[in-house]
Amino acid sequence: MFLDAVSIRVSNELGAGNPQAACLSVYAALIMAITEGLMVALITILVRHVWGYLYSNEEEVAKYISIMMPILAASDFMDGIQCTLSGAARGCGMQKICSLVNLGAYYVVGIPSAILFAFVLHVGGQGLWMGIICALIVQVSILVVMMLCINWNQEARKAKDRAHNFAIAAEAI
Template sequence: MWYYTAVLILVGCLKNPEIQVGAISICMNYQLWTLMVAVGFNAAYDFFLLSCFTISVRVSNELGANHPKAAKFSVVVATTTSAAIGLVFTAVALAARKQMPRLFTGDDAVVNETAKLGYLLAATIFLNSIQPVLSGVAIGAGWQSLVAFVNIGCYYLVGLPLGAVFGFKLKLNATGIWAGMVIGTVLQTIILFVILARTRWQKEAMLAEERIRTWGGNIDLPSIQENQEETK
């Protein structure tokens, strides 16, 4: 939300700010509607499994219970399901990029400017159907600090500066500022995806067990080392 607010401030500094801000606001409204679905998978993913756990809690619980395969499976299911629904909203945004703005305004200038942002809006919708779920998984795995640094770097050190360059220096206006935001989101999604793809879930389960012991928790299930010895 802070990121979107910063983008609006940048857009408000452009020429003809009324039209530019109007177009960006319409796109952000539709984007936030669709983002609620992806955030819902982060906050209520296991609704589909008739459970009340969040994806973050689900991953942390599975790791703490020494179920690394279940944790990995949860990641795959949550990501693919959210991405599939994101594709639907992306298709709607592309198909209705000229008609959708008229739900918010009758000003032809604002409608035309919003339609120009339609392709970038569609890309943002698809990315944001994946990124919140990946962030939730990373948080559930205990990488809160890493996620924070990734967010700050991608959004505020890459996305906003590039948006300012595109919007003001290259005179691409709201389209350029939104393009910078998309680049920041792409970078964040790629980084999180690479981190998760290279994750060794068995090792993360061992680290979760160590954290439980460190903080005085009780482990009723057999430890990972015992399971490995029995397997051997």
């Protein structure tokens, strides 16, 4: 939800030479993402027993959906945080690192976890979502460490250098 907005805001602030504003933007977006995620998760959990009846009149389907909704709420909550942190990292020019984090989290952790839960431990559809949550936990953990280790002043200098080099290259054309 906040990925594009955070990415644009962080990159603009860094390019303008305002590293503290870029850092503040990340914190503000995280607070918004966490608040939104908690509200959506709470609503999802509160309506879980009636939500299934919007799709089917069958008791078994509605019951299964009510079981899946808390897992979906956790997944949605973690995904909001992950998107916000990914947007901040991309705003710092770390697109390649973000893509490697995504690949590693899903292919090394998420898919094997989903297979383990769903087919080895016989958790079924819940296990597939639990694998996604495992991948999201890995992504969020790595991205939090990245954000905590960022030297915002250095990132602002890098952004200005990239913009300057681009301007020189554009003049040469």
